[in-house]
Amino acid sequence: MLNEQKAVGHGLEEALPDVMMRVVSELHDVAYLIERIEPMLNELGEGVVANTADHIKVLQGIDLAVQKTRGLAEFIDTVTAAIPQSWLVDVSIALNLVKLADMQRSLASGLRHGHSQPLTDDAGDFEAF
Template sequence: MHSSVVTHTVQIEESLPEILMRVVSELHDVAYLIERIEPFLTNANGVDFMDAADRMMVLQGIDLAVQKTRGLAEFIDTVTASIPEETLIDITTALNLVKLADMQRALSGGTRRGHSQPIIKTAGDCDLF
């Protein structure tokens, strides 16, 4: 993950539904990344790093985070369907607040249903931040 801030001086208006669908895609990515944590906690391979009650609370929290993230994505997706494509907004300031460069690119006009985070990586790949 790279941390950089894009500073645009030119303000470009974009279709609000298009922008919101990019946010939906990012939310689905977040839910997927959170879900990938769960197997590591359920199968601790004999390592008792937390007791059963604590582990259950963490797992329930992860499940809730995934459900909330997907719920937000579905909510935005559904609301977006009722917004006219001609509705334009400037997202320059909002983009400048996003700290992850990959997410910033995805939100600024990347593929509509693309992913800012690579879902499949080669073993040994590591992003340092």
């Protein structure tokens, strides 16, 4: 993806479709992270509360959250295809509102290497924030 940027005033203008596709990428990452929760809850609930209505509602809620997140990503992806590359937007103020540094970098540059929580990390590893 070509990342066309143009300095204007105090901010940096970029092609709106490029920015929107970075949002799509983040939404797919969120869906992936949510989806990883479900098997863990199944393991925790085995034999204890696995068949309770509340447990089933939580699992259904997780599944719905994944479907909605992926649905939003696909919607934005499809709408973005109709946006001319010449439409520019200044993302500097919006980026300042994003509190997660990795997400801020990803949305700012479009450079990302894998998911925000790769499966290759050893269990127990964490990043203090």
